[in-house]
Amino acid sequence: MFHWLEQRPFFFAVGVFLTVSFAGLIEILPNFAEQARPTVGTKPYSGLELAGRHVYIEDSCNACHSQLIRPFKNETDRYGMYSLSGEYAYDRPFLWGSKRTGPDLMRVGNYRTTDWHENHMFEPTSVVPGSIMPAYKHMFSKVADLETAYAEMVTVNKVFNVPYNQPITMKDGSTETVKLAETFDEARADMLAEAKLIAADMKNQDVKDAVERGEIPQIVALIAYLNSLK
Amino acid sequence: MGNQNPLAYDYTVAKLFLFTTVLFGIIGMTVGVLIAFQMAFPELNYLFGEYATFSRLRPIHTNGVAFGFTVSGIFASWYYVGQRVLKVSMAESKFLMTVGKLHFAVYVLTILLAVVTLFMGITTSKEYSELEWPLDLLVVVFWVLWGVSIFGLIGIRRERTLYISIWYYIAAFLAVAMLFLFNNMAVPTAIVSGHGDWFHSVSWYAGTNDALVQWWFGHNAVAFVFTTPIVAMIYYFLPKESGQAVYSYKLSLLSFWGLMFVYLWAGGHHLIYSTVPDWMQTMGSVFSVVLILPSWGSAINMLLTMKGEWQQLQTNPLIKFMVLGSTFYMLSTLEGPIQAIKSVNALAHFTDWIPGHVHDGTLGWVGFMVIAAMYHMTPRLFKKELYSKSLMETQFWLQTTGIVLYFSSMWIAGITQGMMWRATDEFGNLSYSFIDTVVVLHPYYTIRAIGGLLYLVGIFIWAYNLYKTIKVGRDLSDKEINVNASPMSAN
Numbered sequence: 001m002f003h004w005l006e007q008r009p010f011f012f013a014v015g016v017f018l019t020v021s022f023a024g025l026i027e028i029l030p031n032f033a034e035q036a037r038p039t040v041g042t043k044p045y046s047g048l049e050l051a052g053r054h055v056y057i058e059d060s061c062n063a064c065h066s067q068l069i070r071p072f073k074n075e076t077d078r079y080g081m082y083s084l085s086g087e088y089a090y091d092r093p094f095l096w097g098s099k100r101t102g103p104d105l106m107r108v109g110n111y112r113t114t115d116w117h118e119n120h121m122f123e124p125t126s127v128v129p130g131s132i133m134p135a136y137k138h139m140f141s142k143v144a145d146l147e148t149a150y151a152e153m154v155t156v157n158k159v160f161n162v163p164y165n166q167p168i169t170m171k172d173g174s175t176e177t178v179k180l181a182e183t184f185d186e187a188r189a190d191m192l193a194e195a196k197l198i199a200a201d202m203k204n205q206d207v208k209d210a211v212e213r214g215e216i217p218q219i220v221a222l223i224a225y226l227n228s229l230k
Numbered sequence: 231m232g233n234q235n236p237l238a239y240d241y242t243v244a245k246l247f248l249f250t251t252v253l254f255g256i257i258g259m260t261v262g263v264l265i266a267f268q269m270a271f272p273e274l275n276y277l278f279g280e281y282a283t284f285s286r287l288r289p290i291h292t293n294g295v296a297f298g299f300t301v302s303g304i305f306a307s308w309y310y311v312g313q314r315v316l317k318v319s320m321a322e323s324k325f326l327m328t329v330g331k332l333h334f335a336v337y338v339l340t341i342l343l344a345v346v347t348l349f350m351g352i353t354t355s356k357e358y359s360e361l362e363w364p365l366d367l368l369v370v371v372f373w374v375l376w377g378v379s380i381f382g383l384i385g386i387r388r389e390r391t392l393y394i395s396i397w398y399y400i401a402a403f404l405a406v407a408m409l410f411l412f413n414n415m416a417v418p419t420a421i422v423s424g425h426g427d428w429f430h431s432v433s434w435y436a437g438t439n440d441a442l443v444q445w446w447f448g449h450n451a452v453a454f455v456f457t458t459p460i461v462a463m464i465y466y467f468l469p470k471e472s473g474q475a476v477y478s479y480k481l482s483l484l485s486f487w488g489l490m491f492v493y494l495w496a497g498g499h500h501l502i503y504s505t506v507p508d509w510m511q512t513m514g515s516v517f518s519v520v521l522i523l524p525s526w527g528s529a530i531n532m533l534l535t536m537k538g539e540w541q542q543l544q545t546n547p548l549i550k551f552m553v554l555g556s557t558f559y560m561l562s563t564l565e566g567p568i569q570a571i572k573s574v575n576a577l578a579h580f581t582d583w584i585p586g587h588v589h590d591g592t593l594g595w596v597g598f599m600v601i602a603a604m605y606h607m608t609p610r611l612f613k614k615e616l617y618s619k620s621l622m623e624t625q626f627w628l629q630t631t632g633i634v635l636y637f638s639s640m641w642i643a644g645i646t647q648g649m650m651w652r653a654t655d656e657f658g659n660l661s662y663s664f665i666d667t668v669v670v671l672h673p674y675y676t677i678r679a680i681g682g683l684l685y686l687v688g689i690f691i692w693a694y695n696l697y698k699t700i701k702v703g704r705d706l707s708d709k710e711i712n713v714n715a716s717p718m719s720a721n
Contacts, residue, residue: 002483006391006397009381009385012392012397012400013404016397016400016401016404016405016490017408019487019490020401020404020405020490020491021408022491023494023495023517024408024446024494027446027497027498027510028442028446057355058351058352058353059280059283059286060288060289060351060353060355061285063288063289066580068504070503070504070576072576072652074651074653074654077659078651078660078664083505085437085438085505088437088438088440088441088505091436091437092432092433092436092440093355093433093440094436094437094438094441095355096441096504097580098500098580099580099584099585100580100581100647102664128665130665130669131272131668132268132269132272134268134272134275134276134283134284134285135275136283138279138280142280145427147425147426147427148419148426148427150423150425150426151419151420151422151425151426151427151430152419152423152432154419154422154423155419155423155432156432158423159417160436184425
């Protein structure tokens with residue numbers, strides 16, 4: 001049979017393709033029948049948080065930081081409750097990472113604050129002596145791309161039915177709604193309102209001035225995203 | 231063969247890819263050495279503003295060496311080996327010649343754009359699949375062109391039976407096409423919403439599903455970029471260079487079909503103790519262990535090909551590269567399954583042991599095979615004698631030392647890190663804060679960077695040796711190179 005195949009490239013290629021597809025058919029497809037269901041309390045990202053997530057991706061924070069807490073006591077002691085699948089329901093792409101050169105960030109919003117992040121991103125060793133993380137000073141002057149964040153909100157809402165403008169049940173039984181504005185100008189105003197709350201907790205005057213002018217430096221968006229990780 | 235065959239092969243495209251193999255090898259590995267030093271000496275992050283931070287450079291390193299250096303090497307070897315084992319010349323078909331040149335042009339354009347966009351921070355964040363959708367489309371174009379070249383050449387072949395190397399090239403082409411398409415499914419946001427950057431897209435899959443597809447891709451990109459085409463190379467170049475017949479046809483069969491069936495299941499081992507269903511994690515573990523069989527099958531088949539001819543290891547540095555490459559292949563395909571066992575993975579995952587594992591495979595196996603293949607091809611492409619055997623020896627020992635430093639330091643670093651993360655005191659509290667586990671790694675990061683630097687120096691020696699061969703190597707154009715061992719000058 002093999003000699004026969006080796007003289008017939010077409011059937012050979014078909015044979016190879018079927019053999020390599022087998023595992024995917026059995027392993028991958030069934031999981032897709034199971035729609036990713038959000039856990040109670042998992043909300044879609046707001047516009048500013050999404051803009052911050054784009055900053056996180058732009059600078060490949062995931063090259064050194066994971067967002068996946070494994071179910072071991074030392075990990076739950078260090079980072080909090082282990083990860084549940086439904087908590088990632090709105091993560092496109094997922095950002096689990098594959099290497100912990102720095103600590104996990106899955107629930108960093110529970111134990112770090114806006115001013116800590118501000119100091120840390122400007123000069124990591126100022127809050128963590130011995131840190132080998134680079135400083136990300138450019139995030140304090142570079143402006144976040146709000147329009148692309150808005151574009152992504154509209155897209156996931158349209159294409160994947162991500163529940164913006166719908167009440168979402170939280171863990172305590174209350175409901176919250178994440179707003180998706182009708183127009184970009186309106187969305188921009190919402191993001192700016194959110195950014196002002198964060199800038200109020202920051203000390204960098206250039207950042208504060210920029211937010212006053214109506215621009216949102218990347219650092220503000222990034223902190224909004226990091227604070228949302230809980 | 232050889233003598234009575236007057237067929238003149240056309241190596242135009244092979245030569246082009248040979249140049250990019252060397253060029254992207256130098257670029258990708260220089261960046262690699264830089265980021266290795268950054269981990270030991272963080273001040274090196276500020277060489278040129280936001281563009282030189284570790285996090286920006288890391289995807290450039292991985293893409294540069296995987297899709298620049300390795301894939302160029304694979305294509306170069308294809309445009310050389312393909313013609314020879316199919317007994318047909320590219321010159322016989324204008325169409326295939328055009329396809330080959332176009333293939334090269336689109337490929338180079340894609341890689342250059344990849345470097346520029348990654349520097350700008352345009353990335354999907356998915357490992358080894360960072361390029362945004364417009365570039366993904368270009369990848370599809372050059373991959374399809376490669377497919378046309380493979381099946382086109384097969385279509386006009388004179389040798390009816392497909393040699394083992396051809397099996398592996400076909401497998402690499404098909405599997406990467408499938409994996410790449412599925413993993414990069416994304417919706418361009420500007421097209422749907424009419425807002426924002428035109429190149430931005432959002433993944434078709436969310437959360438756990440996205441992770442599952444990514445590592446099904448990520449693991450098998452390793453399989454079908456770093457394994458199958460490299461096996462294709464060794465099945466051609468080792469028997470050629472040594473003048474020995476492949477040890478066992480049956481072992482080739484078992485290894486090939488075994489690899490095809492088993493490899494794809496193993497992706498789940500990247501997701502052990504994550505939120506993907508438990509049964510998939512276990513399948514990933516089990517199949518990773520089974521994977522030792524076909525991997526070692528190929529490696530042993532190659533080593534036994536040298537049976538009775540081991541003295542060549544002393545006389546021919548090319549044989550050294552290939553035999554040690556095969557040995558590193560065995561090492562890393564034993565190490566991988568060990569790391570895929572759940573209890574070991576609990577310790578090893580997220581630590582430096584993982585990059586350690588990756589690099590004994592890529593530096594020792596992939597790198598050495600590509601280096602050896604280009605050394606074997608160059609005298610035959612340019613009809614020149616290899617410039618210097620002693621430089622090859624120097625390169626071999628520098629690089630081997632570099633690899634040993636690299637993986638041994640990362641083994642120690644990884645296990646140290648994993649043990650410290652889980653260490654508790656007598657009351658059950660964590661013994662170390664995270665930064666303790668970072669600071670302690672400084673010596674290992676330094677040793678690793680030096681190991682990488684030695685390997686890079688070897689790459690420069692390789693580039694220099696090839697350059698000198700082409701420029702001033704003794705001219706062999708008046709004779710056919712029928713000998714097996716590549717002609718080389720002793721100095």
